[in-house]
Amino acid sequence: MTTTLFTNARKVDADGEVDGFWMLVDGDVIVATGSTVPGSRAAAGVTGRVDAARASSATSGAPDDPTAGGAVPPPADVTVDLAGATLTPGLIDLHTHGGGGHAFDGGPDDLDAGLALHRRHGTTRSLISLVANPVPVLSRSLGLVGDLMRRDPLVLGAHLEGPFLAPDRRGAHAPHFLLEPDAATVESLLEAGDGITRQVTIAPELPGGLDAIDRLVSSGVVAAVGHTEADFDLARAAFDRGASLVTHAFNAMNGIHHRDPGPLVAAVGDERVTIELILDGVHVHPAVAGLVLRSAPRRVALITDAMAAAGAADGDYRIGELAVTVERGVATLTGTSTIAGSTLTQDAALRIAVLQAGLSAVDAVAALTLVPARVLGLDAGGRRAGTRAPQAGVARSAQAGVVRSAQGSAQAAGGRPPLGRLAPGHAADAVAWRDDWTVARVWAAGRELPVG
Helix, strand or coil, X not given: CCEEEEEEEEXXXXXXXXXXXXXXXXXXXXXXXXXXXXXXXXXXXXXXXXXXHHHCCCCCCCCCCECCCCCCCCCCCEEEECCCCEEEECEEECCECEXXXXXXXXXXXXXXXXXXXXXXXXXXXXXXXXXXCCHHHHHHHHHHHHHHHHHCCCEEEEEECCCCCCHHXXXXXXXXXXXXXXXXXXXXXXXXXXXXXXXXXXXXXXXXXXXXXXXXXXXXXXXXXXXXXXXXXXXXXXXXXXXXXXXXXXXXXXXXXXXXXXXXHHHHCCCCCEEEEECCCCCCXXXXXXXXXXXXXXXXXXXXXXXXXXXCCCEEEEECCEEEEEECCEEEECCCCCECCECCCHHHHHHHHHHCCCCCHHHHHHHHCXXXXXXXXXXXXXXXXXXXXXXXXXXEECCCCEEEEHHHHCCCHHHCCCCCCCCCCCECCEXXXXXXXXXXXEEECCEEECCC
């Protein structure tokens, strides 16, 4: 395969910042990294796909070790000089309904066009979120997502945001398509989405809700508490049954009260739980978002919940069969004040996190990369959030002068390279950023994607 060497970058990922960063990619996998700047923290290593001699100049040291730097990058077929630009992992969106004027509950062309919009903004891997619809319609949509996954490995699967939602917390979901999570309906959707559905939002107070969480989790599907009337105690019960995610914090759920803390406080206090957050300045005030981000470090995943108008003009749209009006970038159900998804892209969420919510660049990038990867078990540990991580030892190779670490060589769930870090063994997903945190270039699985 063709090897590509990325040089002269400022790396920012969940492991920290590294100046003078270089990264060697073989095909779709990062095989070695290092730094030419003395004193930088750098991860270095190889996999079996490039022999050790080619990477013998890599800086020694595990990701958290200080290194002497001064390493000379190995040769490659192609070199990309980033001229000091910031380089991060590709962004991962757990919750998006469309973009560029296209809704994801449409046809294949809509799926392709909507994904293309988000990829131009740095999102290299996505779950396709589907609103409440009749079970046969959802089954057909899951089939389309399955077809898309087979031809586009950057698609991680589907997220069923409906139909198991509380009627009074339904948001932009058609009320007559909401269902109770009885065993037969859950089994029908699991069968239709076998190998496709990765995440399901559920209101645990619905009849059969807690039992449905048991069934989802036993099938390897992430159960997310959302669109719910659940209080603090019921949310904790749902988390004890295996729910490991909260769908768009603060929205479509009880808020925080000093005598009635609600589901979000239960989630913040539970290390097994990750919290989705729409950081567009509309759904949640940046100051409140900053409070949650600091209260649950490395457990908040920034999502878009984007609908078709993301990256498109104001005007009239639809979510499912519901009419939506977008004015000044804010989507509401037509004739109401009910927010109907967002027009957010993940690069904008990153800018708000850093510039308005007060998050460090490292933590903001982690919330868009490693944290969502961990929710789906696609990080180096290969586990879903809320499960126990294996111990990751480090084995040194003195002859090669490199480090082979469990972080770099581990495979994520499904045998794919893990996501969320710029580290050896990980998928070659990366975004180069300008100084103002706008996207300059994007690569996914080692291939450069169009940005203009």
